[in-house]
Amino acid sequence: MDGEDTTCYHLDSMLRDTNAEPTDLPLSLLKEITKNFSDNLEIGRGGFGVVYRGVLPNGMVAVKKLSADIQIEDQSFQDEIVCLMRAKHKNIVRFLGYCADTQGIMKEHKGRYVLADVRARLLCFEYIRNGSLDRLITDEYGGLGWAERYRIIKGICQGLRYLHEEQKIVHLDLKPQNILLDQNVVPKITDFGLSRLFDEQKTRTITAKQCGTWGYMAPEYLKDGIITFKADIKSYQGRSVGLKM
Known part of the structure; x- marks a missing residue:
C-alpha cells in the first residue's frame, strides 16, 4: 500500500471516528478522490x-474547492478554518480537513x-x-409534516445558539442553501466563509465590506456594516417563515 493509499484510508477512518x-x-489526495475535480462529481x-463528492474506499466526503478567480486572502482562509475547527455540534456540518497549496508554474x-x-x-467535510x-x-412535493418542520427549525436554533x-x-x-439535511432530516449549518469570531468580551464590530445574500442580511449590517449576533437572527427569521409555508 503506497503513501497516498494510506492517506486515503486515514481520511476514510476519520469518518467513522467522531x-x-x-x-x-x-x-494530490483531494484530486484523486474527486477524479481530478470531475464535473460528474460536482454536487454544488x-x-x-x-463542491465535489469525494469517493473513499468505505464512504464519501464533500470537497469544496475555492474559486481561483476570486482573490481570497490567506488571513480570510485561515479565519474560516479556525471557525470550522471550533464548531463541533450535531447541527453543524462536520469539518474533516483543509488544503492550502501553492505551486510555481x-x-x-x-x-x-x-x-x-x-x-x-x-x-x-462530511x-x-x-x-x-x-x-x-421550493419543492412542493417535499411531503414534510409540521412535526418534521418543527424539528428542522429547532435544530437550526440549537446550532445557532451553540455558535453564538x-x-x-x-x-x-x-x-x-447553507443548511443541509442528513438522512434523518437533521439540519446542519454549513459554509463559514463569511463568519466572524468574537473574543469573550466583544459582541459587535463594524466592517466596511458587507458580504452576504440579499434578503438575509440584517438592516444594520447592510446599511452601516454593524455585525452582531442579531445578524444571524434576521436570517433565521426569514428561513422559519419559509418552513411554515
Whole structure:
C-alpha cells in the first residue's frame, strides 16, 4: 500500500471516528478522490467555489474547492478554518480537513514565460446526502409534516445558539442553501466563509465590506456594516417563515 493509499484510508477512518480532529490534506489526495475535480462529481456551486463528492474506499466526503478567480486572502482562509475547527455540534456540518497549496508554474505573459504562483484552497467535510433546505422549501412535493418542520427549525436554533453562546461565532450567511439535511432530516449549518469570531468580551464590530445574500442580511449590517449576533437572527427569521409555508 503506497503513501497516498494510506492517506486515503486515514481520511476514510476519520469518518467513522467522531473524535478525530480535522487535519491538513494533500492536494494530490483531494484530486484523486474527486477524479481530478470531475464535473460528474460536482454536487454544488456558489459564488466562492464548487463542491465535489469525494469517493473513499468505505464512504464519501464533500470537497469544496475555492474559486481561483476570486482573490481570497490567506488571513480570510485561515479565519474560516479556525471557525470550522471550533464548531463541533450535531447541527453543524462536520469539518474533516483543509488544503492550502501553492505551486510555481511557468506561464506565458506578454510573449514571455514567467514563474507564476498557482494557489489551491480547499475544504473537506462530511457528505450530507439529502441536499440543502432550499430544495425542500421550493419543492412542493417535499411531503414534510409540521412535526418534521418543527424539528428542522429547532435544530437550526440549537446550532445557532451553540455558535453564538459557546463559540462566539457569527455566521453572516445563514440561508436555506447553507443548511443541509442528513438522512434523518437533521439540519446542519454549513459554509463559514463569511463568519466572524468574537473574543469573550466583544459582541459587535463594524466592517466596511458587507458580504452576504440579499434578503438575509440584517438592516444594520447592510446599511452601516454593524455585525452582531442579531445578524444571524434576521436570517433565521426569514428561513422559519419559509418552513411554515
